[in-house]
Amino acid sequence: MKTYLVKVVIENKASARDPEGETILKDLLIKGGYKKVKAVRTAKLLKMWVEAENDKEAKEMVSxxxxxxxIYNPVAHTCSINAEGE
Structure with missing residues (x-):
């Protein structure tokens, strides 16, 4: 068996507001002058190291x-999962 790093990204659905992202964007525009930044969305990143036969099995296990x-609310969030061999 091989160890895989599986990354899980949990985000608010596109239709949902992201108050934290909105605050970061306002700070970038007001305090930092980064006028070319047009949007910010925040997310949670979970990293899990799992043993599996292949990356597909690792991804399926974590899913x-x-x-x-x-781990996430499917009504409010999207969840994307990616597995990488070490």
């Missing part, structure tokens, strides 16, 4: 874990 343990 199942996230769904069964309600």
């Amino acid at each position: 199942k874990l996230c769904d069964e343990l309600r």
Whole structure:
């Protein structure tokens, strides 16, 4: 078996407001003068190191874990999962 780094990104759905992202954008524009930044969306990143036969199995294992343990709320969030071999 090989160890895989599986990254889980949890974001608010595109239709939902992101108050934290909006605050960061305002600070960038007002305090930093970064006028070319047009939008900011925040997300949570989870990193899990798992043992699996291949990257597909690692991704499926973490996807199942996230769904069964309600790591995210599918009504309010999107969840993307990526596996990389070490």
